[in-house]
Amino acid sequence: MQTTELDPTLSHTLDSARKAGLTLIIGNKNYSSWSMRPWVAMTAFNIPFQEVRILLDRPDTANRIAEYSSAGRVPVLVAGEMIIWDSLAICEYLAEQFPEKHLWPQDVAARAMARSVSAEMHSGFSDLRSAMPMSIRDSLPGRGRTPGAQGDIGRVSEIWEECLSRFGHHQFLFGEFSIADAFFAPVVMRFRTYHVALAPALQAYCDRMQAHPAIARWVSEALAEPETAPRHDDDLRNAF
Numbered sequence: 680m681q682t683t684e685l686d687p688t689l690s691h692t693l694d695s696a697r698k699a700g701l702t703l704i705i706g707n708k709n710y711s712s713w714s715m716r717p718w719v720a721m722t723a724f725n726i727p728f729q730e731v732r733i734l735l736d737r738p739d740t741a742n743r744i745a746e747y748s749s750a751g752r753v754p755v756l757v758a759g760e761m762i763i764w765d766s767l768a769i770c771e772y773l774a775e776q777f778p779e780k781h782l783w784p785q786d787v788a789a790r791a792m793a794r795s796v797s798a799e800m801h802s803g804f805s806d807l808r809s810a811m812p813m814s815i816r817d818s819l820p821g822r823g824r825t826p827g828a829q830g831d832i833g834r835v836s837e838i839w840e841e842c843l844s845r846f847g848h849h850q851f852l853f854g855e856f857s858i859a860d861a862f863f864a865p866v867v868m869r870f871r872t873y874h875v876a877l878a879p880a881l882q883a884y885c886d887r888m889q890a891h892p893a894i895a896r897w898v899s900e901a902l903a904e905p906e907t908a909p910r911h912d913d914d915l916r917n918a919f
């Protein structure tokens with residue numbers, strides 16, 4: 680069960696983490712696509728954690744994040760004495776810590792591909808990220824379609840088609856929900872905001888993703904957030 684706490688001190692958080700196990704530091708749910716991945720994975724796999732939300736684009740954002748990680752980015756996982764930053768490192772740590780939950784697919788070929796597409800998502804798709812930033816509360820049909828973003832949409836579609844047909848059995852990318860789905864959850868949200876037209880099988884995957892309880896919960900909490908992030912909103916206004 681998560682409890683949300685906004686901007687506590689590091690000592691307070693470390694103290695709670697020692698008692699409660701894991702604390703995930705995230706940004707605003709509306710905008711923070713990187714935060715969404717481990718949060719969705721932990722929620723989907725029933726890994727208990729406390730949540731600390733640090734608001735992005737505030738005068739104290741950098742200092743708040745620096746209390747946890749000198750990388751200056753969220754998400755950050757506080758695991759007892761350990762600090763783990765970066766969404767992929769966090770998910771790998773969780774997969775190691777909870778082997779019985781099978782956060783990655785069990786089949787070796789499926790797992791290799793799940794890792795490949797997650798790593799590709801993690802290190803690529805910069806045009807999609809910059810031209811179509813995540814803002815769950817917004818509806819911006821047709822915006823952000825730069826040639827680069829179109830290319831990225833094509834590549835995401837290709838990945839999804841291959842995973843769903845080879846391993847997904849028309850459920851999640853590798854059948855059961857996995858870290859790979861958590862990594863593509865923010866893309867599903869972007870496709871929703873910017874009304875990206877998809878082949879029926881891919882739209883059906885997006886619908887299943889949005890119906891997944893972990894994603895549905897992140898979305899409803901994002902929609903309930905009153906805060907805005909001015910720099911992120913500027914990026915949205917500049918999307919053409």
Ligand SMILES: N[C@@H](CCC(=O)N[C@@H](CS)C(=O)NCC(=O)O)C(=O)O
Nearest residue numbers: 711712713735752753754765766767
């Ligand atoms: N590679 C990192 C990227 C994390 C990242 O860029 N996070 C953004 C928010 S979504 C951030 O913390 N930005 C700092 C800021 O806006 O001040 C990861 O996967 O965790």
